[in-house]
Amino acid sequence: MDFSSKLLEQAVDEMSQLPGIGKRTALRLVLHLLKQPASQTQDLSNALLDLRNNIKLCRNCFNISDTEICEICANPSRNAEIVCVVEDIRDVMAIENTGQYRGHYHVLGGKISPMDGVGPSQLTIKPLIEKVQAGKVEEIIFALSSTLEGDTTNFYIFKQLENTPVKTSTIARGISVGDELEYADEVTLGRSITNRVPFENSMKDQ
Numbered sequence: 001m002d003f004s005s006k007l008l009e010q011a012v013d014e015m016s017q018l019p020g021i022g023k024r025t026a027l028r029l030v031l032h033l034l035k036q037p038a039s040q041t042q043d044l045s046n047a048l049l050d051l052r053n054n055i056k057l058c059r060n061c062f063n064i065s066d067t068e069i070c071e072i073c074a075n076p077s078r079n080a081e082i083v084c085v086v087e088d089i090r091d092v093m094a095i096e097n098t099g100q101y102r103g104h105y106h107v108l109g110g111k112i113s114p115m116d117g118v119g120p121s122q123l124t125i126k127p128l129i130e131k132v133q134a135g136k137v138e139e140i141i142f143a144l145s146s147t148l149e150g151d152t153t154n155f156y157i158f159k160q161l162e163n164t165p166v167k168t169s170t171i172a173r174g175i176s177v178g179d180e181l182e183y184a185d186e187v188t189l190g191r192s193i194t195n196r197v198p199f200e201n202s203m204k205d206q
């Protein structure tokens, strides 16, 4: 792409670093911003910088949060003894949208994926195990997407918890293999949490 302006080229280059944004889309977005009042670009930049500089991970569940302890963990009406294990905040949002779940979460920050160089130590598995070993958890619900990586991660955690009295279950698979949680509709997802099955049973199915 040949630019007549270095400033334009620089903005397009930065924008096209984002996933799913090619150079053409980046150019369209940048030109759109140029047509809008300067305050819009300023507000966008401020929001992104503010997010980047001030966002925290909840010390308890590792969900993205504005505060040291997120709103879900800080809510006394939620049951801290049930912990739903998810990949990231999008899964938390999807499950919260169902209105069917009143427990806590544990956000892993990804899934075990040797192909992508992601091992257990890069995820928040250790704090989860420690939470269970401290006797604070009665039930763990695995709610990772049913991909190879999701299953590998579930099984790894399950093995780590084998010598603890914690109950392990997995969300019922109304969700077909490979579906990501965030795309599951609320009714199906809500039902799959309510109708969760013991984790051992889910392994026998495979």
Ligand SMILES: [Zn+2]
Pocket (backbone or CB within 6 Å): 058, 059, 060, 061, 062, 063, 069, 070, 071, 072, 073, 074
């Ligand atoms: Zn939290």
